[in-house]
Amino acid sequence: MSEIGTLAAVQRAGADALTQVGAGVHTRVFFSAGEASGDAYAAELASRIGEARPDVDLEGVGGQLSQGAGVHLVASSQDWGAVGIIESLKVVPQVWQGYRAAVAHLxxxxxxxxxxxxxxYLNIKLCRQARALGWRVVYFIPPGSWRRTKQGADLPGLTDAIITPFSWSATMLQEMGANAHWFGHPLRQMLKQVDAPAVRSGIAVLPGSRHHEIEHNLKAIAPALKGLNVPIRLAPAPNVTSDEVAQAWVRAGGGECEVVRPARAA
Structure with missing residues (x-):
C-alpha cells in the first residue's frame, strides 16, 4: 500500500464516516487521547476534519493542543501519562474518572x-461502549501497532476502520479481518509543517511528556552533557510547563540552557 498521507487519509475517512452517520444532523466527532502524543495527533485530526466538515461538533478526551484545535474536552488527560506499574497505578483514579465522563458524554x-x-488501557473499553451505542469507530494508531509479532486480537470486532502508522501492522490486522490501512507515519507529515531554520546548532534535549520520566531522564542527560561547549536547548512536551522542565534540569545538575517550545504550546 502506498504512502499517500496519513492525516489526509483520516480527513477523508472521517468525512466519509460522518456522511454515513448523518450529514447535517448535529454530527459529532469524539476523540480520545490519553497522552501528549495522542493529544498532538488529535489536534491535527480535529483541524483537518473541521476543514472538511465545519458543521461537526468536536468533542473528546485530550489536552491543551486538541482543546486549542476546537475540541470541547469532557475530560483532561494532561497528566495521565505513566510508565511502569507503580506510576500507572497512581493515575488510575484520574483515568477512571475520565472514562466515566467520556461514557456519559457518548x-x-x-x-x-x-x-x-x-x-x-482506556480506549479499548471506550470502543466497546461506543460500538454498543451506535457510534462508528475509526481507531487511529492502535495500541501495540509497533509490534511485528502480534496485534490486538479484539480490534477487528471493535472498529469500523483502523489507521496504523506501520505497514506490517496493517497487513497483520487485515489478515485478522480488520478494515486496516497504512498511509505512512503522521509524524513525517507533521514535521513538514514546522518552519525549521536552515542552519541548526547545539543540542536539543527532549526529556519526555510524563512527569516522573522527566526527572529520571534529566538525571542521566545532564551529567552526560557537562563540559560540552555548545548551546543546550530543552524542549518541553505540550503538557509540561517550561518552569517544570527548567527546575528539573537544575535539580539534575544541568548547566546553562535555553527552554524553547512551539508558539502554539507556549
Missing part, C-alpha cells in the same frame, strides 16, 4: 464518529 445525543488514539 450516551448523550445522536451517535457520530469515535476516534480513539493509542492508549489501549
Amino acid at each position: 450516551r448523550r445525543g445522536r451517535p457520530g464518529l469515535f476516534v480513539p488514539i493509542d492508549y489501549g
Whole structure:
C-alpha cells in the first residue's frame, strides 16, 4: 500500500464516516487521547476534519493542543501519562474518572464518529461502549501497532476502520479481518509543517511528556552533557510547563540552557 498521507487519509475517512452517520444532523466527532502524543495527533485530526466538515461538533478526551484545535474536552488527560506499574497505578483514579465522563458524554445525543488514539488501557473499553451505542469507530494508531509479532486480537470486532502508522501492522490486522490501512507515519507529515531554520546548532534535549520520566531522564542527560561547549536547548512536551522542565534540569545538575517550545504550546 502506498504512502499517500496519513492525516489526509483520516480527513477523508472521517468525512466519509460522518456522511454515513448523518450529514447535517448535529454530527459529532469524539476523540480520545490519553497522552501528549495522542493529544498532538488529535489536534491535527480535529483541524483537518473541521476543514472538511465545519458543521461537526468536536468533542473528546485530550489536552491543551486538541482543546486549542476546537475540541470541547469532557475530560483532561494532561497528566495521565505513566510508565511502569507503580506510576500507572497512581493515575488510575484520574483515568477512571475520565472514562466515566467520556461514557456519559457518548450516551448523550445522536451517535457520530469515535476516534480513539493509542492508549489501549482506556480506549479499548471506550470502543466497546461506543460500538454498543451506535457510534462508528475509526481507531487511529492502535495500541501495540509497533509490534511485528502480534496485534490486538479484539480490534477487528471493535472498529469500523483502523489507521496504523506501520505497514506490517496493517497487513497483520487485515489478515485478522480488520478494515486496516497504512498511509505512512503522521509524524513525517507533521514535521513538514514546522518552519525549521536552515542552519541548526547545539543540542536539543527532549526529556519526555510524563512527569516522573522527566526527572529520571534529566538525571542521566545532564551529567552526560557537562563540559560540552555548545548551546543546550530543552524542549518541553505540550503538557509540561517550561518552569517544570527548567527546575528539573537544575535539580539534575544541568548547566546553562535555553527552554524553547512551539508558539502554539507556549
